[in-house]
Amino acid sequence: MQTTKVLFVTALSPQTELFVDYLHEQLQCSVEACDREAATPATPNLxxxxxAQCDLAKMxxxxSLSRSAAFNVEHEDAAIALLLHVPLNGIFYRHDNLSQISQxxxxxxxxxxxLSRKLMQSLIRHYRQQQQIAFQPVMGLTQRELEILSLIATRQSNVDIAQRLNLSQHTVKSHLxxxxxxxxxxxxxxxxxxxHEHLNLYLPQHAPHRSPNP
Incomplete structure (x- = not known):
C-alpha cells in the first residue's frame, strides 16, 4: 500500500519541526520538511x-511536483497574485489556525x-475585468458601450437601460x-x-439577481 506523503517546503527551523510533528499526528501520514533550495525529492501527494520563503520561480x-498549496500567505491580494502566476490548488493564510490548516x-x-468562496469570487471578477480589457481594443468598445450591449443581450428595452444607467433615452440611442x-x-x-457569441463571461454581471444557495 502506498504511503501518503505531504512535503512542506520552507526554511528549516525548530518551529518547522514542531509544525511537521503536529501535522503528522493530525493527518496520520508521512509529513516531511524540505529546504526550498534542496534537490527535488520523490513525488509527494501534496x-x-x-x-514567505519562496519567490515565484521557486513556487x-x-x-509542478504534485497538487500544491501556498502556505503563510499574508492577505487576499497576495493570494490572487500567486494564483495568477502559480498553478496552485489551495491557499493557507498566515492567520489560519492549526485546525483550519489540518482540515x-x-x-x-x-x-x-x-480556496475560500470570497477568494473564488475575487478571481472571477479579476478574469472578467481582464477579458473586458483585452477585448475592448479589438472592437473599440468603451466601458459604457459594453455595459449597454450586455443589457441589450438580456432583452432590456431602451427605457429600461436609460433608467438603470441613469441616462436619457437619446443618449442610449446614440450609444446603440x-x-x-x-x-x-x-x-x-x-x-x-x-x-452572446462574444461576451459570454461579461453578460452574467447584468443577469437578474438570485439569492445564493444556503
Missing part, C-alpha cells in the same frame, strides 16, 4: 510551499480545492448607433446574437 518549480490539507489530499457601427451589425437582434 506540496505545501511557504510563500512554480515546487508546485484544509485533509481536503486537498482528497483532491479537493482549498455607435455599438452597431463598431460591431458591424444592423439591428438589435443581430447585436444580441453578437453579444
Amino acid at each position: 506540496v505545501l510551499i511557504d510563500s 512554480t518549480h515546487w508546485s 484544509g490539507i485533509k481536503a486537498m489530499l482528497d483532491e479537493e480545492i482549498w 448607433y455607435n455599438i452597431f457601427r463598431k460591431i458591424r451589425v444592423h439591428n438589435r437582434h443581430q447585436a444580441i446574437e453578437w453579444a
Whole structure:
C-alpha cells in the first residue's frame, strides 16, 4: 500500500519541526520538511510551499511536483497574485489556525480545492475585468458601450437601460448607433446574437439577481 506523503517546503527551523510533528499526528501520514533550495525529492501527494520563503520561480518549480498549496500567505491580494502566476490548488493564510490548516490539507489530499468562496469570487471578477480589457481594443468598445450591449443581450428595452444607467433615452440611442457601427451589425437582434457569441463571461454581471444557495 502506498504511503501518503505531504512535503512542506520552507526554511528549516525548530518551529518547522514542531509544525511537521503536529501535522503528522493530525493527518496520520508521512509529513516531511524540505529546504526550498534542496534537490527535488520523490513525488509527494501534496506540496505545501511557504510563500514567505519562496519567490515565484521557486513556487512554480515546487508546485509542478504534485497538487500544491501556498502556505503563510499574508492577505487576499497576495493570494490572487500567486494564483495568477502559480498553478496552485489551495491557499493557507498566515492567520489560519492549526485546525483550519489540518482540515484544509485533509481536503486537498482528497483532491479537493482549498480556496475560500470570497477568494473564488475575487478571481472571477479579476478574469472578467481582464477579458473586458483585452477585448475592448479589438472592437473599440468603451466601458459604457459594453455595459449597454450586455443589457441589450438580456432583452432590456431602451427605457429600461436609460433608467438603470441613469441616462436619457437619446443618449442610449446614440450609444446603440455607435455599438452597431463598431460591431458591424444592423439591428438589435443581430447585436444580441453578437453579444452572446462574444461576451459570454461579461453578460452574467447584468443577469437578474438570485439569492445564493444556503
